[in-house]
Amino acid sequence: MKIQGKMFLWLSVFLLAMAIVYGVWSKEPVGTTALFLSFGLAIMLGYYLVFTARRVDTGAGDNKDADVADDAGELGFFSPHSWQPLALGAGSALAFMGVVFGWWLLLVALPVILVGLFGWTFEYYHGENQNQ
Structure with a gap:
């Protein structure tokens, strides 16, 4: 670093x-x-x-004397499967298209962004991934 x-x-x-x-x-x-x-x-x-x-x-x-294998190992926790980034990306794309086509499109994009953000934040609080 x-x-x-x-x-x-x-x-x-x-x-x-x-x-x-x-x-x-x-x-x-x-x-x-x-x-x-x-x-x-x-x-x-x-x-x-x-x-x-x-x-x-x-x-x-x-x-300077390190090998590639010296950096091997666990890098952290990554979500194995999540649909929330897709919803957040689609909502963000709609929001940016709202700048081009009309500000009214932001009204469509805002709920999609909020659903994606809310789902991504709380996806480990319910369902099969719930921490006990």
């Missing part, structure tokens, strides 16, 4: 320099703003990764 954090911090330095150079030479506000926002995103990610790397154990990615 340390290596990735340092990479993002160096990327943020590069993006800041390019944003300043681009802004001075082009005097174009949209590209300059995009570069400054990219700088902000890169510095946030870099800071988070460096800050988190100090608090967690060193992973195989930070060890």
Whole structure:
């Protein structure tokens, strides 16, 4: 995680320099703003990764002598089957299409998004996956 954090911090330095150079030479506000926002995103990610790397154990990615097998093992819990991301994705697609075709489509998308979000949040509180 340390290596990735340092990479993002160096990327943020590069993006800041390019944003300043681009802004001075082009005097174009949209590209300059995009570069400054990219700088902000890169510095946030870099800071988070460096800050988190100090608090967690060193992973195989930070060890120069590590093998691929050193990073094997359980990575966490992932839901084996869930239809809720599909509902949330469909609702989000409808919401973004509402920007194109008309704001009334958001009224159709909002219930689909809420059902997907509610279902995904509480899917382990009922049915066969209920924790006891």
